[in-house]
Amino acid sequence: MATNMIAESAPTQAEFCPEGTAAKVWEALHANPAASITTIAEAAGVSRPTATKALAGFAEAGRAVRTPGGRTDKGRALPDTWASVPSVTQANADAPVSPEINAEALDTPDVPTDTPTTSDVPDAAAQDDSGVPDDTSATTPAMSIQDAMRILEQEADRRAIAEVELARAQAEEEARRQQAAEALAKARMIEDSRRALTDLLNAVTTTYAALLADDETAFTTGLEAIYAGTTDVRKAARITQAKTNGSTATWGSSRGDRNAPRPLRPDVLTHLIKHPDLAFTANEIAKVLKRSSGAVANALDTLAKNGEAELVSERPNRFRVAKPEDA
Known part of the structure; x- marks a missing residue:
């Protein structure tokens, strides 16, 4: 008689067939072992809160187990993972079949107390259309307040470091542009000075030739060209006429012309x-x-x-x- 009781109760323990959206979550849980809630929800085609509620119902029925995600080496929180608990029938099918069966063991009236019975399965009347018991207290929150505060603190630290790096990069870029502008200005000054000096040299040579040729008109014109050429050289070199300070002659900047x-x-x-x-x-x-x-x-x-x-x-x-x- 005991043998018949065990045989009749075993299929009942093995059967777990949620309905509605919970059935989709159950299939996604089997197809994606050790997966996060987000992965399971995407595979089932449901929202994340719906998947969370269904998984909580599976865990309460002893059909699913959650493993905490822990943290990475940098302290970043990892998502929890979920896996289904093998049923009694599946466990018996995976176990090796013994050729000998002890008949006396089948007559043993003791039944393990930790084996799920039909009374552990929520009644269909207490379930909603998703097939999960309507017990919101059993739903595990996706993120605790402590996790949210820790993420906000980490984000604040990251932003501070990012601002420092951006400021440093901007300062380096401004310094590079300043150096490039100074180098360009110096190159332009050298080029302008060379051209002005070349023109002045041409004027001096022409005037000197006019002096030797005793050409008074050409000599006078050449002196004017020399005077204008020296002015061009000073402008090109960004300097003013030499100022005499006692016995020492100094050169001033072009700003001195404005205040002269x-x-x-x-x-x-x-x-x-x-x-x-x-x-x-x-x-x-x-x-x-x-x-x-x-x-x-x-x-x-x-x-x-x-x-x-x-x-x-x-x-x-x-x-x-x-x-x-x-x-």
Whole structure:
């Protein structure tokens, strides 16, 4: 009698046939052993939460087991893997068949308590249309809060390192461009200087030949060319005329030309001559000449004393060029 009971219960233990989407997950689990939830969900053609819920139901029924993924050498979290638990029938089929069967062992009424029975399988009425027990408390979350916080910390560290690397690369690129610009400017200066010196050498040679030939006209023209050539050389070399400091001559930069003092009274008088019928204040002339109003006012006073300009009105003082009959 005991033999018949075991024979009848064995097929029931071996049978595990989920329905609906759970059946797809069960087939994908068999086809992809030791796979992650993402892989199983893609193979079953379902969403990841649906696959997670189905796998949790399989684990509760003793038909699936989850293995923690652990971490890599760099501390990166690996996904957990899932595998199906072989059924009793499949385990018996894989085991070698003994030629002798002990009849007394079949009459043993004791049944292992850890063997799943039909009572362990959830009732169909307690399942939803996916074939998995409607127990959301058994669903294992895909990622814990600790894992999420750890990922955020790792991402923050990675971003900080990336920003440092990008800043370093940008600084190196700017330095390289600066060096390239300086090298190009130097090459351009050398080329311009060589051309200017060549033209100057040609002018000196021509002028020297005119001197030997006693050609006064050619000699005068050559001197003008030499003077212009020296100016071109200074511009090409980005230097100004030599400045004498005691017994030592130094060369200044081209910026010195902008700040070099120049006579102001001729410019003020020229402006008045251009507008003989108008009278100007010092501020008005200063804006045109881009000089200080105080310096222009002093120049106007001097021109008035010399009879080259005349004061037309006061408060503010307005000047105009002196007319010939008033001179």
